Each structure stands twice: as structure tokens, then as C-alpha cells.
Amino acid sequence: MGGLHCEAISSNLHAEATGDTVSPAAAVWDLRLKFPEGEAFVFKDLSFSVKRGEKLLVLGPSGSGKSTLLQVLGGIVPGLVEVPMRCSGQVLPASWGMLFQDPDAQFCMPYVDEELAFVLENRGVAREEMLPRMHDVLRKVGLDLKEIHLPIGTLSQGMKQRLALASILLMDPDVLLLDEPSALLDPEGRRQIWEAVSEVAEDRTLIIVEHRIEELLDLGLVDRVALFGPSGQLLGQGAPEELFVRCRKELGEYGIWHPGVWSHFRFSAGSQIEQGESIQPGSGPFLPSAERLDRPIIELSEFRGFRGHQKVIQVERAEVYAGDFIAVTGPNGAGKSSLLLALMGLLPSEGSYLLLGERFGGKRLRKRQVQSLSKRIGFVFQNPEFQFVENRVDQEIGFSLREEGISPEEIRQRVDHALDQFGLAGLEQRHPYQLSLGQKRRLSVAGAAVLKRPVLLLDEPTFGQDAVNTFAILNLCEDLRRSGVAIVMVTHEEQIAEAVATRRWEVREGTLTDYGYTDRGTRLPHHICEAGMAEAML
Amino acid sequence: MNTWLAPSAITWMHRANPVLKLLFVIGLFFVALFTHRTDFMFYQAVLFTLLLFWQSGYSFWKVLLLVLSFGLVFISSSSTMILFGKGDVLWWEWGLFRITEESFYRGIHIGFKSVTIASEGLLFVLTTSSVDMFYALMQKIKLPPKYAYSFMASIRLLPMVWEEFLIRRNALRIRGARSLKGPRGWIAGIKMYAVPLLSQSIRRAHRVAVAMEAKAFDGNGRRTYYYPSRFSRYDPLAAAIFIAAVIAALALSDGLPLFHITDVRYSANT
Secondary structure (H helix, E strand, O other): OOOOOEEEEEEHHHHHOOOOOEEEEEEEEEEEEEEOOOOOEEEEEEEEEOOOEEEEEOOOOOOOHHHHHHHHHOOOHHOOOOEEOOOOOEEEEOOOOEEOHHHOOOOOOEHHHHHHHHHHHHOOOOOOHHHHHHHHHHHHEEEEEEOOOOOOOHHOOOHHHHHHHHHOOOOOOHHHHHHHEOOOOOOOOOOOOHHHHHHHOOOEEEEEEEEEEEHHHHOOOOEEEEEEOOOOOOOEOHHHHHHHHOHHHHHOOOOOEOOOHHHHHHHHHHHHHHHHHOOOOOOOOOOOHHHOOOOOEEEEEEEEEEEOOOEEEEEEEEEEOOOOOOEEEOOOOOOHHHHHHHHHHOOOEEEEEEEEEEEEEEOOHEEEEEHHHHHHHEEEEEOOHHOOOOOOOHHHHHHHHHHHHHOHHHHHHHHHHHHHOOOOOOOOOOHHHOOOOOHHHHHHHHHHOOOOOOEEEEOOOOOOOOHHHHHHHHHHHHHHHHHOEEEEEEEEHHHHHHHHEEEEEEEEEEEEEEEEEEEOHOOOOOOOHHHHHHHHOO | OOOHOOOOOOOOOHHHHHHHHHHHHHHHHHHHOOOOOHHHHHHHHHHHHHHHHHHHHOHHHHHHHHHHHHHHHHHHHHHHHHHHHOOEEEEEOOOOEEEEEHHHHHHHHHHHHHHHHHHHHHHHHHHHHHHHHHHHHHHHOOOHHHHHHHHHHHHHHHHHHHHHHHHHHHHHHHHOOOOOOOHHHHHHHHHHHHHHHHHHHHHHHHHHHHHHHHHHOOOOOOOOOOOOOOOOOOHHHHHHHHHHHHHHHHHHHHHHHOOHHHHHHHOOHH
């Protein structure tokens, strides 16, 4: 990598040079940075500095270089990750620690105590001092473990992230760099990590990059917000209250989860309700006539799913009707994903499972059954990459159409339509892995939905997505729902369950509870919903 | 899964220092390698298998399951020599196959050799955790920490790869990706799994590496150790067990010889 590296100058020297009375905790002047494979500069002549003790939040759209800036400020770029960059001057923090996004990719040891010991060993701390220090940092981040020789794999994602914070605290950093630490956590985990961060924030400088900022702002932790544009330019900065009013439009555009972002979406979903559109029978291949709409597509009674010999999901009674948008909520590990896998015939089950009047399930797993179930149910996995089977976007969408034996001419038409509908036009030739996070997610939905199967199951499709992508996926699901597809979506997003879905299931400790129709579900003028309601009343 | 893999008892062999065990096991490999007396080889195989039952700390049934697989090791390593080896006293011939007395004994000799080496290796693996071993190697024979930690970090990643494999398998079943028959289907099938699993693993490994370096890990610098690696009274005990096993095998082959073959190697003048 032939890039010129910055000359790091000590903060004192720079303070003298510029006449600053208070030296910055971290700063960079006239930064130019470009990825070797990229065409444009990520940053062009950017000067940025963070005061000592300041709590700074950096916002911007995906791909605006926020994480890269964080890595430059900490010295990871170009120190540990080689990226060509140049700047006229830089202040590196005297001591810093960085919390990363992926809770599973921050640890190198199998046990909690060994992982914490790793940092202490690196710093050459004497063995006798190790245990008290470990207990001290674990208490600071609110991880009260009775026994600290505990496998990291048994912790929840939120606990792992707090453990990562604890291990960073062992380095006693002046500056904490936080790279979207709550993006892959559920709401409970998000609340806990931000509480832990605010516990340890005193006397430290915080530089936070994050998309999900509701919990963060609730704590009143941030005193300055910097907003970046799509091509790495600094659009504005200021106190949160002031900036959010001034840049409301940009925040919405860039998909930042700012407070009040859902109220906009609720409005657009509401407008569809007022149009009073009813479901179009016959637009889905498996729903030929109106009377079939009154019968449930899926009927479960006394249904139980197993992993090995252990019962992981139990459903007393549940039905799915055409045009339902069911949100499945509940804590991690409660059995939501197991429910979906059991419905696909991938887990052994007992009890009655009727799909379009046909009986499925059983103690033995059969390949044939998975095949015939997946002809009727589309499935979207949590990680899109795992479900891609083709090397090109258009072939990926057309894959299940070809398996159905549809004529090439019609396949082309339907793929073109899907490319437009899912915002993937112009990307036909790309490899699915080369797409952005949001595009991959839309492609995975497109691949599962192009056949218009009567049911679409989605496992946390909005997880880790920004607001723009989340709303795009919800709108696509809503379109499918109105065409008569039943949507069953596992989600942690309370707003989806309350305002977007028409019905709500909750899974707790392996048991499904049907909470019936949401407000939106009861307001919908669909005859199916009324029929369903009438039945529910009985 | 973890409870199944954990030993049910901690034996002397667990408490002995991994470096000492490793040196002994390597030494024992060489003893087995240069044993040409079939009786001595046979008793080594028997005694080290018994040692596995006694000192591995796993329940009888789990060890038995592993030892039964030695049968496969025995057959696969001995059969080639039995069927194709050189020899003068012909027992049976059919086409290319030619079993002679010499090749038969040499075959089972090699079978015993494989079983011996397998049980010695298994004894080491079952009584040594990877973390213990790398801590001992770093402290006792100055293995650079960058190698030790890259191994330990990658061992942590393995279960995640397995989980992702299961997810991918489910996804392919649902998508109905049919596998072709024959070698081309095989290659296509491997690609179906390798591409997503590798791309995930490479990205994760890179992130772990950056996270490790961000925690002030420099790979070679001076460091302290959370787990001290010391020699203890269990080390002479473990050494005594290993040495006693070899001496007992030698004594038994003298006192109770079954095969009466002093050198199993082929020599043309017999």
C-alpha cells in the first residue's frame, strides 16, 4: 500500500502551534482517504477534532465512512488495517479502546475470565492483580456473574457486548471508540449496553458511531452530534436537540433511527388503510377463489416442535389467514426460530399441522415433505448470504421460477418486474455477495417472494438494517400482504408488532400465545379479517 | 454438546504438564515406530489401550466407542500389507492378491502399530485442553504468543462455523437446490457450502484479529500469564506410568510371547 501516512504529532505540540488552550483528545486535519478498490475518495480534506471529555455521536448514511473515520481517529487505520491515507496532522489519543459491532467477533478465548486475562496479560499485569481487576470491570458494566470461569458462548449477545466493554476498560482508556455496538442487539440488550457505557463515561472521551440512537439519546449521554453526508462531507454539527430539528430531512433520508422516525412510517402505512384496498383473490397462484380466503391457510392445534428429544416450541391453537401480517415477538432463545423451522418441516413435530387442508409434520423428517412445504411457503433467513444459491442477482431471483419449470420468457418478465419492485434494477449482473447490506436483504426477500407462495416466513429481516432499508422491506411485505400472501415475521421491533402487523403472536419459554389483531388489524376493512375476528369472538 | 465432551473425572494425566506429556507422547511414537518385534508391538497396543480406559477420565462407554473405531484403523492399515506384501510361504493367491505368512504377520504388526499410536495420541488429546497446552508451550518452550493465540482464537471460531453449516444446509433444503450426480455434482455441492462459510469465516477472522490488536496484543511482546504453567508431583507420576507401560510391554513379550517373531521385516534369505 503506497499511501503516505500521517505524521502523528503530540497534542501538546499541536496546541502550541494552533494556540489552542484546550488540546483535543483526538483530531485529524485535511484527511484524504480512499480504498484501493473504490473509485471516489471516502474523505476529501476533512478536518475533525474531538475535545477532551466530549461525548460525540457521529451520524451518517451507510457507506459514508463513519466507521473508517473512527478507525482513523484511533489509529487502527493505517496502523492495523492498511488503507492509503494522507493528512496534514493528527492527534492520536494517548490511550483508547474500541468496541466493535459484532459481539461474536471480538473475543479470542473461550471463557469470560480468560478473555479478560488476555488484555491484562498484554499489558503485563501481575497474576495476583488479575482477578480483582476482572471483578471490578465486570461490576462496572453491570455483569454480575457468580462464576467468571463461564463459557462466552453461553452469554446472550447483549451480555457479550458488555463483556467486550469490560475488557476494553481493563486498558483504562481515555478515549472510548464505539463502532455501532448496539446494531446487532435486541432492544433489551441495546438498553443495557448504553446504560453500561454511560456508567463508565465520566472523565472519558466518547466517540460513538451508531444508527440506532433512541436508547442512547434517552440517557442524555451525547453532547455533540456530527452529521455526515453520503460522500463523507460534514453536513452539520451541534447539540442533539438543535441538530435534529435542523437536519430532520437528512436524518430521514439517511435511514438513521432518530426519535420519531416511526411516526412517518406509520403515516404512510395509515394512508394505505384509508384507501380501503381489499385483497385481490386470484393474484396468488394458490388462492384461486374468494371462498378459500375465509379458510385459514395454516391451522395448528396441539402442535409441538422438537430439537433432538427436547420440546422447543408448543402451540395450543393458531391459524394463519390470507392477508395476515403476523409479527412474532418474544425474547431471544424463546423458540421463535424453532417455530419457523418446524413449519418448514425441518424440525420433527407432533400434533396437527394443516396447510391448505393438507396434513404435514410428524416425528420423522422427510426430504419430500420439506420440498412440498417449500413449494407453498417462502422462507427468508436472518443472514441473507446463507440462502443465496446463484452467482448473479437475476439468476438468484429466477432460481425458484426455473425449478417450477416456468417458460424462460415468463421468467425473464417476472425477474424484470421483481428487480424493479425490489429496487435492484441495474444490479442484475452483480454477484449477490457484492451487494450492500440493504440490497442483500431485499434480494433475499425477492428470491423467496417471486413465486408468490401463499405464506412467507421471515426471520428478523430488519435486524441490523438502517431505517430506510427497514421501511423498504416493510413496504414490500405490505404489498405482498395486500396481494393475498400471509406474512409471518419474527421481529424484535416493537413498532412493527404494534403499528405495521395486523396480528401478533408472542413466544415465551417455548409456548406461543396468540394476541389476536393489533389496532391496525382490527381497523382493516378486509372481509377476511372480519371473518377471522368473528371466529375469534366465538 | 459441551457436557458430552467434558471428561467426567480428572486423573493424574490431566494434572500433568502438557509439555511433559507432549514430549513423552512424541517419544512413545518413536518407540512404536522402531519396534520390529511383533510381541512387543502387540503388548504396547494392549497396554496403551488399557491406559486410555484408566487415565482418560471419560466414562467406560465413551472410551469403548472410540476404541471400537480402532478396529477400523487396524483393518485399514493392516489389510494392504497382508494382501500385497512380499513373502515366500504362500498361503493364498487370487489375481493380484497374494497372502503369504510373512506379509500376514507384517500386516497385523502394522495394525498394532497404528492402534498404539492412535491410543497414545488420543490419551494426550483427551487429557489436555487446548488452552492449557498453548499456555504451557508459551511458558515452557517459548512458543511465540502470536502462534498460540491464533490457534486459540481459531478454535473458538470452529463451533460458529459448524452452526453456520447447519443453517446453510437448512437454507439449501428450503430453496430446493438439487445436487447433481457424479463428480461435477460433488464439486458444485462443495462450492455451495464453501463459498458462504469461507466468506463469513474470513471476515470474522479479520475482525477478531483487529479486535485483538486493538486490545494491545502485539504478538511477541513481554506478557504475564493468567494460568501459570508449573511442573508438579503429577509429572513424575505421569512419566512413571508411561515408562512402566513400555517396560511391562517388553517384559510381557519376553515372558508370554504369542507370535515368536523377533524381526518382522522381510529378508530374502529366510
